[in-house]
Amino acid sequence: MIEKITYIESRQTYPYKNLAVEEHLLLNCEKNQCILYLWQNRNTIVIGRNQNAWKECLVSKLEADDGFIVRRLSGGGAVYHDLGNLNFTFLVNKDNYDLDKQLQVIIEAVAKFGITAVKSGRNDILIDGKKFSGNAFYETGSQCYHHGTIMFNVNIDELSKYLTVSKEKLKSKGVDSVRSRVANLTDFNKDITLESLKKSLFEAFEEVYNEEVYKLKANVIEFEDLDQKDIEKRTAHFASWDVIFGKRIDFQHEVSKRFEWGQLLIQFNVDSGLIKDIAIFSDAMKTEFVPKLEQGLKNCKYSRKEICAALEGVSLLDESEKAMKKDIILWFEELDL
Numbered sequence: 001m002i003e004k005i006t007y008i009e010s011r012q013t014y015p016y017k018n019l020a021v022e023e024h025l026l027l028n029c030e031k032n033q034c035i036l037y038l039w040q041n042r043n044t045i046v047i048g049r050n051q052n053a054w055k056e057c058l059v060s061k062l063e064a065d066d067g068f069i070v071r072r073l074s075g076g077g078a079v080y081h082d083l084g085n086l087n088f089t090f091l092v093n094k095d096n097y098d099l100d101k102q103l104q105v106i107i108e109a110v111a112k113f114g115i116t117a118v119k120s121g122r123n124d125i126l127i128d129g130k131k132f133s134g135n136a137f138y139e140t141g142s143q144c145y146h147h148g149t150i151m152f153n154v155n156i157d158e159l160s161k162y163l164t165v166s167k168e169k170l171k172s173k174g175v176d177s178v179r180s181r182v183a184n185l186t187d188f189n190k191d192i193t194l195e196s197l198k199k200s201l202f203e204a205f206e207e208v209y210n211e212e213v214y215k216l217k218a219n220v221i222e223f224e225d226l227d228q229k230d231i232e233k234r235t236a237h238f239a240s241w242d243v244i245f246g247k248r249i250d251f252q253h254e255v256s257k258r259f260e261w262g263q264l265l266i267q268f269n270v271d272s273g274l275i276k277d278i279a280i281f282s283d284a285m286k287t288e289f290v291p292k293l294e295q296g297l298k299n300c301k302y303s304r305k306e307i308c309a310a311l312e313g314v315s316l317l318d319e320s321e322k323a324m325k326k327d328i329i330l331w332f333e334e335l336d337l
Helices: 014-029 059-064 099-111 154-162 194-209 226-238 241-245 289-296 304-312 319-332
Strands: 004-009 033-039 044-045 067-070 079-081 085-093 118-120 124-127 132-139 143-151 169-172 249-259 262-271 274-281
Touching: 004 169, 004 194, 004 304, 014 033, 014 067, 014 132, 014 143, 014 226, 044 085, 044 274, 059 154, 067 241, 079 085, 079 154, 085 099, 085 194, 099 124, 099 132, 099 194, 132 249, 132 289, 226 241, 241 262, 249 319, 274 289, 289 319
Parallel strands: 004 033, 044 067
Antiparallel strands: 033 085, 044 079, 085 143, 118 124, 124 132, 132 143, 169 249, 249 262, 262 274
């Protein structure tokens, strides 16, 4: 039985730190406690535990716009976060995990704005058939969390911009995202703001959990009162290249382009974020050019920046080959990988 409810909100928008706090709260949640954690990420694609970052979003485009890619602990599909989205996490012991009650907090919070929301299946909350909240779940040992999005004023155009799969041929063993029709809460009530939404969630949290034997009032804790040393360590973990891109999902990517000097087709075999094998096909007259490129790119990290740097490092003596290499680098600088 829940005997203590705790409320905390993050007032910063650095995604890796927000996920670090979430994991810290998960591992430190008391046996009969329920924590409601509210947080926001700026310009971020969050992918599920078993997804392929390159398949789910246009990595280079997001990075060029100073965006972030984050791999969360839970499963499910890729989602876009901007400051028009509010994230929530319920953290409890497995014995007290109650999905219906947790979702009821969201539904009742929205009802305070005169909006009727309903659960759909296991993962979504809808208004008039449109999704405004997607949910995902995670457990480790006896500790669990349920988290999700609340789209109150998300820039839908930006969402579509980054979650579009590249037109280049891409085959993957990862998990496909399910893209649904979505809506913002402000589509149904234009007066909703971030602060009013937080207030309604806090009130609904207390009201729903007052159904327990104990008449519970939420204990509010400040973000700064948490163990900052532990959080910084976890932040570095979530921000690491190995966590975001290095997961063991192998895939193949094929790109091609016709240059003045000939056709070029490149096939990458990527494993754990590294180019493990590469095949380059060309009708260019310079027959030794292709093997040099293949050798230079093998075991390179699969990212636009790293590939361009590796190409720069390919040693060529022939001036025409150097010009060809420059053409390829300029091409890669524009590719969405």
